[in-house]
Amino acid sequence: MVTVTRTDPVSDDALRLIAGSEAEQAALYPPEDRFAASPDQLVADDVRFFVAYFExxxxxxxxxxxxxGYGELKRMYAEPAARGTGIASALIEAVETAARAEGIALMRLETGQLSPAAIGLYTRHGYIRRGPFGDYPENGSSVFMEKPL
Structure with missing residues (x-):
């Protein structure tokens, strides 16, 4: 059974997962096309961070x-061996539930064109493509999506 817990983003588990995410993104995208939040940014008062556990x-x-006016999904990552097990879906559902409880009615995200599995995951969960938002540039690499909650 998968459990998802709100967690300190600088805990050992979170830092290990963030490092895995960073390594994966670095292998796909040049630095100028990577916008992932650092652990220091994830400890901000306006960020909620979760870790999914199995056994x-x-x-x-x-x-x-x-x-x-919206929430922005940050640092979605599942260990490669855990992909296809429901870990990512459990995370999305937990994050969306927490955001709704805060009165957030819209979730947005930025991912990359070289991440088709991520785009597929978000699409299956009801996210649709949109143009850039916030401070993101239109760079030809990013894919922007959103979902009403």
Missing amino acids: GEALGCCGYAVCD
């Missing part, structure tokens, strides 16, 4: 930032 093992993470 006590931390296998995925995700958070969201509370923005003006």
Whole structure:
């Protein structure tokens, strides 16, 4: 059974997962096309961070930032061996539930064109493509999506 817990983003489990996310993104995208939040940014008061566990093992993470008029999904990551097990879906559902409880009615995200599995996951969960938002540039690499909650 998967459990998802709100967690300190600088805990050992979270830092290990964030490092895995960073390594994966670095292998796909040049630095100028990577916008992932650092652990220091994830400890901000307007960010909520979660870790998914299966049988006590931390296998995925995700958070969201509370923005003006929407939430923004941050640092969605599942360990490669855990993909296809429901870890990512459990994270999305937990994050969306927490955001709704805060009165957030819209979730947005930025991902990359070279991440088709992520785009597919978000699409299956009802996210649709949109143009850039916030401070994101239109760079030809990013994919922007949103979902009403």
